[in-house]
Amino acid sequence: MTEIRDEFLSEEDLDLQTMSYQELLAYWDLWLRQAQATNEEDRDTYSHGVFVLLNER
Amino acid sequence: MSIYLDLTRQFNEGALRAILSSGQAAVLHRLAIMSKDGDWILREDAEALSHVLQVLDRRQARYRFGAPLDLRWMRGGWSAHLEFADRPLRIRTDFVTRPPRLPVADLEALWQESRGNLIPHLDARRLAEIKKTNREKDYAVIGELARRLPEPRDQLLLSRSARDILALARRWPALASELAETRPALASIDAGLSALEAALDAERRTLMHKNEARLQAYLQAAQAWRQAWPEVERRIAGLPLMEAHAIVAQGAEDLLPPQVSAESGR
Numbered sequence: 001m002t003e004i005r006d007e008f009l010s011e012e013d014l015d016l017q018t019m020s021y022q023e024l025l026a027y028w029d030l031w032l033r034q035a036q037a038t039n040e041e042d043r044d045t046y047s048h049g050v051f052v053l054l055n056e057r
Numbered sequence: 058m059s060i061y062l063d064l065t066r067q068f069n070e071g072a073l074r075a076i077l078s079s080g081q082a083a084v085l086h087r088l089a090i091m092s093k094d095g096d097w098i099l100r101e102d103a104e105a106l107s108h109v110l111q112v113l114d115r116r117q118a119r120y121r122f123g124a125p126l127d128l129r130w131m132r133g134g135w136s137a138h139l140e141f142a143d144r145p146l147r148i149r150t151d152f153v154t155r156p157p158r159l160p161v162a163d164l165e166a167l168w169q170e171s172r173g174n175l176i177p178h179l180d181a182r183r184l185a186e187i188k189k190t191n192r193e194k195d196y197a198v199i200g201e202l203a204r205r206l207p208e209p210r211d212q213l214l215l216s217r218s219a220r221d222i223l224a225l226a227r228r229w230p231a232l233a234s235e236l237a238e239t240r241p242a243l244a245s246i247d248a249g250l251s252a253l254e255a256a257l258d259a260e261r262r263t264l265m266h267k268n269e270a271r272l273q274a275y276l277q278a279a280q281a282w283r284q285a286w287p288e289v290e291r292r293i294a295g296l297p298l299m300e301a302h303a304i305v306a307q308g309a310e311d312l313l314p315p316q317v318s319a320e321s322g323r
Contacts, residue, residue, distance in 0.1 A: 006218035008200035013089040028059050028084055032146055035093040039147050048079055048096040048151040049136025050275035051123050 059084075060143055061095045064150065065176050067112045068097065074105035076171055077178040078156065079187060085178045088201050091194065094149035098179070100168065101154035103128055113150065114298035116141040122286045124313060125306040126152055133316040135275070139298075157271060158186040181205050185215045191265040191272070214240050217261075219253040222246065274317050282313040 016024060046052055061081045068075035077085070080092025099105050106126050124135035131137070131154040140149045159167070163183065171177040179187065185202045188195040200217030209229050213236050216222050226233035226246045237243040245256035289308045293301035 004220075006200065006220055008197040008217065009089055016084075016087040016089070019087075024084070024087065025059055025062075028090055031090045032060070032093055036145060036147060046123075046138065046151070047092050047094040047149070049123065049138060049153060050134065050272055051136060051138065051279070052272055052276065 060146060060148055062176055064095060064112070064148075065097070065178070068099075068109050069177060070108075072104075072108075073168065073172055073177060074100045074108055075177065076167065077176065078184070079179070082178040082184050083198055085176065086181060086184065086202065086205070088198055091198075093147075094151060096151045096153075098156050098164075098167075099131070099152050099154050101128065101131060106131065109152065110298060110302055113139050113141065116143070116148075118150065118298050120290075120293060120298075120301055120305050121149070122283065122290075125302065125309050127302075127306045127309075128154075129315045130309065130313065131155065133314075135313070135315075135317075156187055157268070158189055159183055182211050182215070189264045189268065191268040193265075196261050210236065213243065217257060219250050219257055222253060222257075223250065278314050278317045282309060285312050 016027070019027065059081075061077060061084075065075060065077045075097040077095070078098050079096035080090075081095050083092075084090050097109075099109060106128065110126055118139045118141035121138040121140050123138035124130035126137035126139070131152075134153070134155045134157070137152045138149065139152075140147065142148070156164070167180070167183060170180070181202045185199045185206075188199050188202070196217055199215060203212050203215040203217060204221065206212050206215065209225055210232060213222065213225050213229070213233055216225070222233075222243065223246065226243075233243055233246055237246075240260075242253070242256040242260045245252045285308060289305060292308075293304050296304070
């Protein structure tokens with residue numbers, strides 16, 4: 001019987017473990033390119049550090 | 058080559074100065090790709106900060122609103138934020154020297170352990186500590202990171218899965234009992250799965266609120282600087298980064314307190 005376990009990440013994320021290093025780099029680059037689509041939307045936000053938002057909209 | 062690996066190499070040319078952190082470190086741990094911005098922990102010395110600024114100057118980076126990349130503010134836990142275009146990418150580079158939730162001794166040990174690494178990046182245990190933010194998605198990363206930790210002690214202290222914790226406690230009951238003093242949620246192990254799940258949920262909420270309180274203290278302290286920023290931004294527009302940096306640092310002297318009280322997230 002297969003035990004149920006808590007899952008935290010998507011299948012897509014978990015696939016990163018099986019990629020070769022070159023595949024990981026290529027996928028990482030592709031992801032970053034696709035993520036540029038939201039640049040305008042997150043223009044004033046911060047991902048890290050102690051600042052949260054530049055302008056209240 | 059990822060731009061973030063490229064930058065990490067450039068930041069560390071000739072000396073260890075920068076450790077890739079947060080989301081991009083999570084990629085190197087093959088956990089998830091969930092952030093398009095880069096975050097580094099910098100060595101807290103003037104040469105390191107100056108070198109990083111010079112690398113970014115060559116990239117024609119500009120300051121975003123934030124603290125100057127200057128020891129006076131970095132020592133106080135502030136973060137500095139810069140941005141440049143690497144067509145077609147918008148690259149954001151975020152820096153701290155005092156990351157939250159890493160005690161000074163642990164940070165010093167991190168620098169020792171990172172010596173000789175081609176791409177210095179945060180290890181799984183410390184990355185899990187950094188990820189105790191006020192964002193739900195970071196707790197999923199901690200949950201997966203905890204499974205990859207070699208030491209049962211660290212797994213017990215960081216796991217987000219009640220099932221995993223119960224399994225760990227069956228194998229190492231004395232250790233689980235001992236660690237309940239450090240992590241109170243573990244005291245619910247004997248009460249079973251549902252009680253432990255509830256304790257983990259409550260713990261997550263507490264951690265999120267603690268991080269919010271920390272951010273709030275900085276937000277409050279940055280109010281005057283925030284108001285002045287549009288004028289500062291106008292003055293530095295189009296200037297080379299090293300010139301802009303001098304203006305930003307001078308402007309922050311009177312408006313951004315280097316030290317923030319209630320630095321409660323550490």
